[in-house]
Amino acid sequence: MPAGAEVDVVVIGGGATGAGVLRDLAMRGLSATLVERGDFASGTSGRYHGLLHSGARYVESDPISARHCIEENAVLRRIAPGTIEPTGGYFVATPDDPDDYLDRFPAACAKAGIETEPVPLDELFRAEPLLSREIRAAYRVPDAALEPWELVDGTLNSAREHGATAHRYRAVIGFERDADGSVAAVMTRDTRTGEEETIACRAVVSAAGAWAGQIAELAGARLTMSPGKGSMLIFNRRFSTAVINRLAPPGDGDILVPVHTVCILGTTDITGEDPDDAVVTEEEISALLADGERLVPGISGARVLRAYAGSRPLYDADEVSGAASHDESREISRAHHVIDHGARDGVGGLWSIVGGKLTTYRLMARDVTDAVAAALGNDAPCRTADEPLPEPAGHSPYWLGDRLAAIEAEGGGDADLVCECELVTRQRLADALDRRADSSLDDLRRTTRLGMGPCQGAFCMPRAAAMLDARRADGRLHPAAPDANVALRSFAAERLRGTRPIAWGDQLTELFLTAGIFRGTLGTDALPEHTGGDDAAS
Amino acid sequence: MTFHDAAARDFPAFSTDACIKCNVCNTVCPVSRVTDEFPGPKYVGPQAQRFRGPGEGSDAPDHSVDLCSGCGICTRACPAGVLIAETNNRARAGIVEERGSSLRNRLISDTDLLIRLGTPVAPLANIGLKNRLARWFGEKTLGVHRRGPLAPFSRRTFRAWWKREKRPTALEAGSDPSRTVVYFHGCAVNGFEPDLGRDAVEILERNGLTVIVPPQECCGLPFISNGLYPRAREKARRNLESLAQYARAGYRIVGTSTSCTHALKAEYREMLDLADDDATAVADATWDICELLVDLHDRGELDTGFAPIAESIPYHPPCQLKSHGIGLPAMDLFALVPGLRAVDSDHDCCGAAGTYGLKAERWQIAQDVGAPLFAKVRAAKAAGASRAACDSETCRWQIEQSSGVPTVHPVSILAESYRRADEAASEPRRRLV
Incomplete structure (x- = not known):
């Protein structure tokens, strides 16, 4: 967008919520642009457990969230089936889970509109043979796995089809405000080139999630976020075919989600951590594994690929800040809130959307867009629940074997694989680069799963870097795209960051091999480092 | 979890977790060396394994794993201890379970049946095996290659000879586990190479060992190789039932086929999941005949009066x-x-x-x-x-x-x-x- 150009609305934050807001605005005929300081879906949206909630997890602790979840669960299956693997889910009661909760659960689900069905244990163990035989009751719920990067990508593509624009690696550095205090423009800086640009606008929606407090402060508004750090472990392969939840009030290590080739065990909840410094601690890992053992005995001996943490965009509705203790943070509602900073702080034209869940991203977008559109005199109805996302997000649901089946269908024998672990072909990577010529290796990872398997990039990174370099030579690479050497070194650093907390056993062996290849054979220590930019959220 | 004990993990079938992606298996695979059809052990083994599981109408989305010959060189070469060939074989069994097996594969796996059918009409059957027209017909109708290596049927099985000679099929009173061995002849000796069985018995007896041949069937390896696990388990269970008593009593089980003895030692447990005490006892008691003879020699008990063969x-x-x-x-x-x-x-x-x-x-x-x-x-x-x-x-x-x-x-x-x-x-x- 040329400097000084005017749009109706600037959306800050390229996670699911921001993308959803952009889409909703555009579908209502408002001109809108989105800025994201990192890659799209590289913050909280890309760092969640991969679950399309049925809502059953919150039926007691947060019935509003539960109802939102089940409603949006149905909507997403309709508009974005290609981002969903319909795994189904179970709530299972271990001997440690309270009887009274088990007794109340079906009725509470029914009240929230969530269909549950008791599952005989022999049927459960046939379907999920690795589950603990100490499990004493199980209910089936409409959980599923939800692919966040495809969802955000599809949502942004839909927004673009309706005339909106979205820019990644564009950080907000300030606001211009009118004499009456309302925002008039958003000042941004390209995190890779340093180029600054001011976007004049009539309204701003902050969908910055855990970072929304920082954005509000830049605009002179007040917003106390209470980010809840949630840490998760990624295992080398699936232990279950369906989502497994503990039949208990939400706690640590109580959910196992099969996501593509891996499964994710989550989630801790620690209040008040800096979202830019969400480090997974040894205590969290121990707690997750100990609790995971109750679901899948032996899980702590299995191969862990990575640990990562996301920052929940929790907002204390009553501004009860400092809910410091671990247990209190889960009491803060996961339901979302629209904050009109004009009414509350005298900063007109600025709205924040906080709280909520990835599952409810469309609903959150609708609610804040309703407010903004009304203020701008737009009365077009929200249509985001009716129109499916464009291909491939709008395509049929995916399943675990998709990629293998596709490669095998073409013969299988000499597939040209760049990433062997996740079966990323040279063609798939080339398509991703064609689509976004300014991508770093880490950006390519999010849309292709490059380097997300057991070797964590040890073998595919050099191949992919060579592709980037060949494209640079051909002039097919965007000027802002990092140099291949820089890309290689920063990707290695990023992958290592997530592996360090779980450096034991098989993955430690892999790390030594990786270090041997990179430092010993390729001499990456001597390569230029990533300069400029902000990859804290990546 | 240490570096080398991947095969010993009790978490089921997860030795693939230990794969470090190093590609050593791909560099030693004899099949991928000669054909591009086979993408190599790493691809069909630890990699593909992560994509298998209940899905849209298929637990096994692949077919190229069937190109694996099962030679097991990858497993031996793997520095991380991944049971690659075993993983591939299990995957093939999954495909067979899901999509069924060809008549050809069911037939060529059932060696005991072939021997039962072929031995009584051995002269005729052997003419057929050598007849080019018959073999061409077999290739076109069954898919058995006309030049595929098939041994001629023996006119009499090893077991029939053993019975006729009234040789022991069970322990006699006062048997000594150190001086008596159980011979596992396998189907090949029984139906195709009884002379080898007689040679083996002659050598064992010459070295002071009493040989008994209790009831037994094909070890089941052909079924295993063709992914027909239920049939393989039938064979394995009957063999274990017959052999376990000797193994438990300290008798050695000796075989002349390194394939059959490896099935008893390894495949029963590693592929067929027959990991009970019987299977363990039999595995521990099983010896390859050359292994046993070398052991005798090490103890100074082997007759070394060999005549020269220049x-x-x-x-x-x-x-x-x-x-x-x-x-x-x-x-x-x-x-x-x-x-x-x-x-x-x-x-x-x-x-x-x-x-x-x-x-x-x-x-x-x-x-x-x-x-x-x-x-x-x-x-x-x-x-x-x-x-x-x-x-x-x-x-x-x-x-x-x-x-x-x-x-x-x-x-x-x-x-x-x-x-x-x-x-x-x-x-x-x-x-x-």
Whole structure:
């Protein structure tokens, strides 16, 4: 967008919520642009457990969230089936889970509109043979796995089809405000080139999630976020075919989600951590594994690929800040809130959307867009629940074997694989680069799963870097795209960051091999480092 | 979890977790060396494994794993201890369970049935096996390659001979576990190579061991190789039922096929999940015959009165033997025969891999895998060798058929040497036959 150009609305934050807001605005005929300081879906949206909630997890602790979840669960299956693997889910009661909760659960689900069905244990163990035989009751719920990067990508593509624009690696550095205090423009800086640009606008929606407090402060508004750090472990392969939840009030290590080739065990909840410094601690890992053992005995001996943490965009509705203790943070509602900073702080034209869940991203977008559109005199109805996302997000649901089946269908024998672990072909990577010529290796990872398997990039990174370099030579690479050497070194650093907390056993062996290849054979220590930019959220 | 104990993990079938993606398996695979159709053990093993599981109408979205011959070289080479070949075999079993198996595969796996049908009409059946028109017809209708290595049926089975000779099928009173062994002859000796069985018994008895042959069936390996696990388990269970009592009582089970003995030692547990006490007892009690003879020699109990055989013989240690992890005991024994010079083929795989080399669609691959071996064997013949040696039957048949050089089990050479010694002493021992 040329400097000084005017749009109706600037959306800050390229996670699911921001993308959803952009889409909703555009579908209502408002001109809108989105800025994201990192890659799209590289913050909280890309760092969640991969679950399309049925809502059953919150039926007691947060019935509003539960109802939102089940409603949006149905909507997403309709508009974005290609981002969903319909795994189904179970709530299972271990001997440690309270009887009274088990007794109340079906009725509470029914009240929230969530269909549950008791599952005989022999049927459960046939379907999920690795589950603990100490499990004493199980209910089936409409959980599923939800692919966040495809969802955000599809949502942004839909927004673009309706005339909106979205820019990644564009950080907000300030606001211009009118004499009456309302925002008039958003000042941004390209995190890779340093180029600054001011976007004049009539309204701003902050969908910055855990970072929304920082954005509000830049605009002179007040917003106390209470980010809840949630840490998760990624295992080398699936232990279950369906989502497994503990039949208990939400706690640590109580959910196992099969996501593509891996499964994710989550989630801790620690209040008040800096979202830019969400480090997974040894205590969290121990707690997750100990609790995971109750679901899948032996899980702590299995191969862990990575640990990562996301920052929940929790907002204390009553501004009860400092809910410091671990247990209190889960009491803060996961339901979302629209904050009109004009009414509350005298900063007109600025709205924040906080709280909520990835599952409810469309609903959150609708609610804040309703407010903004009304203020701008737009009365077009929200249509985001009716129109499916464009291909491939709008395509049929995916399943675990998709990629293998596709490669095998073409013969299988000499597939040209760049990433062997996740079966990323040279063609798939080339398509991703064609689509976004300014991508770093880490950006390519999010849309292709490059380097997300057991070797964590040890073998595919050099191949992919060579592709980037060949494209640079051909002039097919965007000027802002990092140099291949820089890309290689920063990707290695990023992958290592997530592996360090779980450096034991098989993955430690892999790390030594990786270090041997990179430092010993390729001499990456001597390569230029990533300069400029902000990859804290990546 | 240490570096080398991946195979010992109790978390089921998760040895693939230990894969470090190093590609060593791909560099040693004899099949992917000769064909682009097979993407290599890493792809079909630890990689594909992560994509298998309940899905849209298919638990097994792949087919190229079926190109794996099951030679097991990848498993042996893996520095991380991943049971790659075993993973592939299980995947094939999954495909068979999901999509069924061909009549051809069910038939060529059922060796006991073939022997029951073929032995009574052996002369006729053998004419058929040699008849080019019949073999062409077999290829077109069944998919058994017309030049696939098939051994002729014996006119009488080893078991029938044993019965006729009224030899022991159970322990006699006062048996000594250190002086009595159980012979697991396998289906090949029973139906195709009874002379090998007689050679083995002759050698064992010559060295002071009483040999008993209790009821037994095919070890089930052909079923395993073809992914027909339920049938393989039937065979395995009946064999375990018959053999476990001897194993528990301290008797050794000795076999002349390194494939069958490896099935008893490893596949029953690693592929068929028969990991009970019987399976463990039998696995621990099972010996390859050359392994046993070397053990006797180490104890100073082997009759080393071998007569000279002045010949240089090419010897091919089969893949299955290498999977035993017992070295090359046949080479140690050959060294005891004066004048005999055995030359290690120094080639990984003959290509046959049990029934793999028989299949019309795999025959060429099997030939290409074994081609350097066949050339070496032919060269040895040109240099004066009268035969080649190899410990597993289907490998022998493959080498013999593809090189045109007769190929025998190492113990047949030892038996011959013993007989020559007896003849030279001019007081020939009573021959068993």
